[in-house]
Amino acid sequence: MQIITDSSCDLPKSYIDKYNIIIVPLNIEINGKNYIDGINLTHQEFYNKMAESPTLPKTSQPSPQSYIDAFKEGAKRAKEMLSIHLSSKLSGTFEGALSTRKMNGDKVEVFDTLSGSLGVGLQVLKACQMVEEGFDLNNIIEKLKEYREQMKVYVYLETLENAVKGGRVSKTKEMMASVLNLKFVVHVEKGYVKLLKTLRGKKRAISFMLEKLADENTDFNDRIIGITHCDCLEDAIKLKNEIVKRFNPSDVIITTMGPVIGTHAGHGGLLVCF
Template sequence: MAMRLAIVTDSTADLPREEALDHDVTVVPLHVIFGEQSYRDGIDLTASEFYAKLSTEKVLPTTSQPSVGDFVEVFTRLLKDHDAVLGIFISSELSGTVRAAETARGLVDGEITIVDSGMVAYALGIQVLEAAKLAKAGTDVETIVTRLQEVQGRIGAYFVVDSLEFLKRGGRIGGGAAVLGTLLQIKPVLMLRDKRIDMYEKVRTHKKALDMLFQRFVEDSQDKSYVYGAVVHSAALDLATEAKKTILEKVPQANMRIIELDPVVGVHVGPGVLSLIYHAE
């Protein structure tokens, strides 16, 4: 009889709720805090509600990871009707979520494997969906973890932010880089690499930054039969719609959807972000 394996992730994976349900993925929310009020990411506060609120609030929100207790509760519940749990979470360089999950693992009896995705947003979501499909097919945990390492190496995650201010305030990018970008009106193209948000290229205009995103996508995808991913945006649907149209003209075989960036990541990058996140092989 096949092993019943539960897949767990966190809310920064940008998985639409229906998709998580369809794939039997349990999503543990991070929290967005506006003043005294804490919201569970994606449950008490949707992405569109968050960006609307962000534009009117005077004080910038903060974020917090799930507690060890949140993970203990989820792992204990899932192990009642599953043989094992596989948790795949936001990069340990960007959040303490992995550490909280690992601490919880030590407090719960049962087989629990924790994977640091090294990624965030749909770059994490792609790995979670891959794991869920393999789990449904009865694949063992070790094989899934090996496959996830392969997938990580094939994921492209590039994004153009409207302003470096949010990344600077959140300590996700050096203050010097942020000041420089503002002074010179530079539009940086950022990427996820080595578990962190890194500079990919600096260009002078938003259009050039987007062209660079498209060029990189085409380079990575043109000779590949499988190209799957998302155009991810923060309160920039028109831009995302146009970007999707452009990349499908260039790479017709790509299966790309449009997703709004979840609130927790939105706190750190702000509105106006456009990102291409994809797995090509």
């Protein structure tokens, strides 16, 4: 079975290579110029260009041809394909894959993760591991649905700069938040991104996210925790160290947050998912 996903999954290249995953790239427009995620724009280049741009980058779903190419390649590799994508509530990526599948009649199932960044990536890894273990397609989809229901995604926002650029927050509110040192934690709920908590200071906000992990009362010994960061690796490593010390998970994956979610999180953002 061939696993396919889109570039919003933010999986490190080592995992993509290990499981031979096919990636369908999304598109980004920055300051009037168009880029293809992971093809002619790296994550670091994205953050550099975003910082220089007076306007918010725009992301769009993959082209129909990108899906067609991915499904054709997948069909060469395996009789069955499972295409796993960014939340349908956040992007048209899932619907694009679904439409292309119907047009081509390929033997491919399309799965909505109702998540973003490594929230997608961890579900892709789960599917890859089940393929290795010999699960059939129906069982993999059922297990993924259970995993999707259990998945938690929390995002710390260091700044509201991108929310201002995108018109979601006024400049006045941003200034007030800065003066009061207000930080925001959002989460993914049923595929949507929603504000969860407003706190005074970064330290309290990060502590709040760690408390949310503790509240789950989960044995993390056999769970992978994902961390993505918006060009703030040092903060991500500190967070990883604290998570390892407190929860001892089976593994912690750290990687940069890609353009799709990073556009909205902004510089200094941190995402934790499990």
